Amino acid sequence: MKKIILGILLALFATNLTLYAKVETTTTTRKAQGQGYGATYEEALNKALADAISRMYGGTLQQNTAFLTNSVKSGKEQSLEKSYIDAIQKATKGSFSSYDVISSNKTSDGYEVKVVINKTTTTKKYKAPGLSADSRRSIIVFDATADSNVRKISPILQQSVIxxxxxxxxxxxxxxxxxxxxxxxxxxxxxxxxxSDEVYKLKNVLATDYILLVSMRGIDADSKKSNLTGKETIKAEVVVDYRVMLFATRQIKFQNTLSMKVNFKDGGLSATNAGFEQISARISSDILNAIYPLKISDIQNDEVIFTQTIAQGDTFECFALGDVIRDPYTKEPTGRVETKSGSIEIVRSTPKLSYARITEGSVKKGDICRPLGGGSGNGYTIGKDANYQLEEGGGINLGW
Structure with a gap:
């Protein structure tokens, strides 16, 4: 029993190791054969090596290339091999681990030699922890706010969008x-x-596909003090411009302006952060719906499942996708025909998944869903402080 438990723990430990960064080493060997003739063995070998190199490197050397040195002329086998390998490295600017003589035949007028040369290359590559980044597009979020006064608070919005x-x-x-x-x-x-292997962490920085520019054009705030509670509330109207640019071509792929009213309540840190989260949720939702419309990943036990976090209470209309429609002039695809299949409401979420109940119709896996509004997330409703007092002995003073 102890051995079984130990085996399970070791298996779990080995699995967890795959989540961490490591350096992977790969060794590859290229081979090329060559054939040469000569009056002497050395001359035939010389030409066979030149022929093999030309095959490996696309004819960069001629068969009359000479590799002979003093150590070759000495006739010592070990020195002869080292001399040829050194000469090959010098001529090709490559690293050859060895060469092998396949056959050597004495003919009536000299020698025929066949060889194979081996080029062994060892490479190391840093493997980043977690899932591969290859399946996702890359994006950078920049705060492009120009007004120096507004720029004092605009980084809060930038971080919330991120x-x-x-x-x-x-x-x-x-x-x-x-x-x-x-x-x-x-x-x-x-x-x-x-x-020494830590150096392989360098030169792995990702270049971006998209640049998201977020610019707070202005914010107009007004504070009011309740006559009943004595609490001060801050409400503001915010205007934000944002655009998504394709880095490679500098094409603007998406642009919009958001104008919304936000209740910052008492203006404290938590209330201010919550207010900016409402703004960023609207911006992020707008961008995601333009680039990655929300799509149903699965339906299990009458629950609709999405592979991202969505606020509880958010409601969506869902659509089945039909034929692709192309612009009659540019011939570019402009979208697909959408037929409403139903409506849903988010009932719970985790850091990676969200679950919804079907409130109307019959949705299916692969349908896309668009916001309806009315939920607590994505900025569809703006929070409001209660403006009332509980009176002694019971009863409520509503303040109006």
């Missing part, structure tokens, strides 16, 4: 704001004070 995109699990969200910290760690790796 968080939302990360939670969507649809993008590789790249960092460009903490260069100093990155350079400091890079300097440590290059200092020689770390293990």
């Amino acid at each position: 968080k939302d995109l990360l939670h969507s699990r649809k993008f590789n969200v790249l960092d460009r704001d903490t260069k100093g910290y990155y350079e400091a760690e890079k300097a440590i790796i290059q200092s020689g004070d770390v293990a």
Whole structure:
């Protein structure tokens, strides 16, 4: 029994190791054959090696290339082999581990020699922990706010948008704001004070596919004090411009302007952060619905499952996808015919999955869903402080 438990623990430990970073070593060997004729054995070998190299490198050497040196002329077998290998490395600027003579025949007018040369290459590559980034598009979120006064608070919105995109699990969200910290760690790796394999962590930085520019055009805030509770509430109207640019071509793929009213309540840190989360949720939802419309991943036990975190209470209309429609002039696909299949409401969520109940119709796996509004997330409803007092002995004063 103890052995079984130990085996399970070791298996779990081995599985967990795959989640961590490591350096993978790969060794490959290329081979090429050559044939040569000569009046002497050395001349035939010389031409056979030249022929093999020309086959491996596409004819960069002629068969009359001479590799003979003093050590060859000495006739010592060990020196002869070393001389040829050194000469091959010099002529090809490559690393050859060895060569082998396949056959050597004496003919009526000299020698015929056949050889095979071996080029062994060892490469090391850093494997980042976690899932591969290859299946996701990369994006950078920049704060493009121009107004110096507004820029004092705009980084809060930038960070909130970054968080939302990360939670969507649809993008590789790249960092460009903490260069100093990155350079400091890079300097440590290059200092020689770390293990030699640590250097393979360098030169793995991802370049972006998209650039998201978020610019707070303005914010107009107003504070009011309740006559009943004495609490001060801050409400603001915020205007935010945002655009998604394809880095490779500088094409603007998506652009919009958000104008919304937000209740920052008492203006405390938590209330301010919650207010900006409402704004960022609207922006992130808009971008995700444009690039990655919400799609039903599965349906189990009458629950609709999505592979991203969605706020409980959010409601969506779902559509079955039909034929692709193309623009009659550009011939580019502009979208697919959508036929409503039903409506859903998010009932619970985890850091990676969300679950919804079907409120109307009959949705199926693969349907796309678009926001209806009315939920607690994505900024569809704006929070409001209660403006009432509980009176002694019971009863409520509503304040109006």
